[in-house]
Amino acid sequence: MKRIETTCVHGGYVPGNGEPRQLPIIQSTTFKYDTSEDMAKLFDLEASGYFYSRLQNPTNDNVAAKIAQLEGGAAAMLTSSGQAANFFAVFNIATAGDHVVASSTIYGGTYNLFAVTMKKMGVEFTFVAPDCSEEELNAAFKPNTKAVFGETIANPAVIVLDIEKFAKAAHAHGVPLIIDNTFATPVNCRPIEWGADIVTHSTTKYMDGHGSAVGGAIVDSGKFDWLAHADKFPGLCEPDESYHGIVYAKKFGKEGAYITKATAQLMRDLGSIQSPQNAFILNLGLESLHVRMQRHCENAQKMAEFLHGHKNVAWVTYCGLKDDKCYELGQKYLKNGSCGVLSFGVKGGRKAAEEVMKHFKLIPIETHVADARSCCLHPASATHRQMNDEELLAAGVKPELIRLSVGIENIDDLIEDVKQALDALN
Numbered sequence: 545m546k547r548i549e550t551t552c553v554h555g556g557y558v559p560g561n562g563e564p565r566q567l568p569i570i571q572s573t574t575f576k577y578d579t580s581e582d583m584a585k586l587f588d589l590e591a592s593g594y595f596y597s598r599l600q601n602p603t604n605d606n607v608a609a610k611i612a613q614l615e616g617g618a619a620a621m622l623t624s625s626g627q628a629a630n631f632f633a634v635f636n637i638a639t640a641g642d643h644v645v646a647s648s649t650i651y652g653g654t655y656n657l658f659a660v661t662m663k664k665m666g667v668e669f670t671f672v673a674p675d676c677s678e679e680e681l682n683a684a685f686k687p688n689t690k691a692v693f694g695e696t697i698a699n700p701a702v703i704v705l706d707i708e709k710f711a712k713a714a715h716a717h718g719v720p721l722i723i724d725n726t727f728a729t730p731v732n733c734r735p736i737e738w739g740a741d742i743v744t745h746s747t748t749k750y751m752d753g754h755g756s757a758v759g760g761a762i763v764d765s766g767k768f769d770w771l772a773h774a775d776k777f778p779g780l781c782e783p784d785e786s787y788h789g790i791v792y793a794k795k796f797g798k799e800g801a802y803i804t805k806a807t808a809q810l811m812r813d814l815g816s817i818q819s820p821q822n823a824f825i826l827n828l829g830l831e832s833l834h835v836r837m838q839r840h841c842e843n844a845q846k847m848a849e850f851l852h853g854h855k856n857v858a859w860v861t862y863c864g865l866k867d868d869k870c871y872e873l874g875q876k877y878l879k880n881g882s883c884g885v886l887s888f889g890v891k892g893g894r895k896a897a898e899e900v901m902k903h904f905k906l907i908p909i910e911t912h913v914a915d916a917r918s919c920c921l922h923p924a925s926a927t928h929r930q931m932n933d934e935e936l937l938a939a940g941v942k943p944e945l946i947r948l949s950v951g952i953e954n955i956d957d958l959i960e961d962v963k964q965a966l967d968a969l970n
């Protein structure tokens with residue numbers, strides 16, 4: 545395998561002699577066959593090929609192959625959004641009557657998906673603090689636990705997960721670890737190298753990186769031995785009657801079973817496919833991912849250091865700062881940098897934070913993060929505005945917290961903007 549920068553540019557699509565240099569957008573819902581026998585083989589999963597873009601599309605598969613190479617995985621698929629990726633990743637192995645252990649500091653949308661919507665579907669979740677002890681983590685498992693879930697860098701808490709600790713507990717209980725690697729991206733962390741079995745992405749964030757295309761991805765390491773825990777994973781280890789009784793783990797092996805099942809069953813039935821147009825845009829983003837991530841991290845580090853020294857700033861959360869509580873974990877898992885997102889608290893609480901927000905000139909207010917363009921948000925007056933100060937603290941969102949997604953502009957311009965906004969306080 546080539547180095548990560550080269551894979552960002554060349555991974556996935558490899559044109560043959562005289563074929564288009566750029567990834568073609570196969571804008572076709574359907575694919576043509578000469579005989580019914582050819583088609584029947586596809587429907588029986590006896591041959592691989594395309595028949596309908598609700599399940600699979602060649603443009604998507606080329607981009608998924610690039611992401612699999614970037615993460616060091618065996619197989620991957622694209623989904624219509626990050627939400628769909630995390631839903632498919634869990635639902636592929638945990639259904640009604642099952643249980644999942646998850647880190648408590650995950651993206652709010654994922655928390656809702658797990659604690660509200662999947663709960664209605666009969667999947668139960670236990671949330672554990674990411675910095676819990678091994679004993680506390682092990683105590684969260686039940687006989688019906690089917691997976692463990694966490695985020696490399698939590699959105700929006702920007703804390704770093706001890707992936708090895710979570711992998712060890714998952715494997716001790718015979719279940720896979722699923723890691724949402726959206727904020728770190730494979731440029732800065734490859735969770736599979738630390739023991740994760742399945743990696744998910746909201747490609748909407750850094751991978752696209754230009755705020756252009758909502759999308760998601762799931763990568764399977766191909767390392768988890770489903771058949772060794774066959775009693776826990778009947779969906780992979782027992783016959784699928786909707787495909788003439790094939791057993792995914794036997795027919796497709798460790799490397800192919802998980803993604804084949806997610807495609808053949810979940811994509812077929814739920815249809816959360818990414819459009820080939822969006823996959824094309826995502827691929828353009830991936831070509832510069834390594835260059836952008838480096839600049840995001842350099843800029844965010846300088847911004848964090850500036851904020852840390854400003855008299856109107858009470859605290860800064862960024863694992864690149866030596867006194868950050870995640871500094872050690874950052875040094876271990878994110879040697880080349882973490883991401884461009886940081887949060888800070890303004891002295892003077894909610895009122896002062898609201899005042900600072902009024903003065904940003906270059907940096908606009910957006911709910912989005914992880915984009916080439918810097919943006920900021922005051923959650924207490926936006927995404928979390930229905931909560932009072934007490935509820936905010938319980939949710940880990942202090943009233944004075946401002947989230948800043950540092951882009952790839954010139955850092956001096958960004959710091960000047962933040963400085964004049966902070967200085968406006970007195």
Ligand SMILES: *Cc1c(COP(=O)(O)O)cnc(C)c1O
Binds near residue numbers: 625626628727
């Ligand atoms: C945004 C985000 C998601 C959800 O992704 P969408 O593409 O918005 O559906 C999931 N996980 C993390 C860490 C995110 O930041």
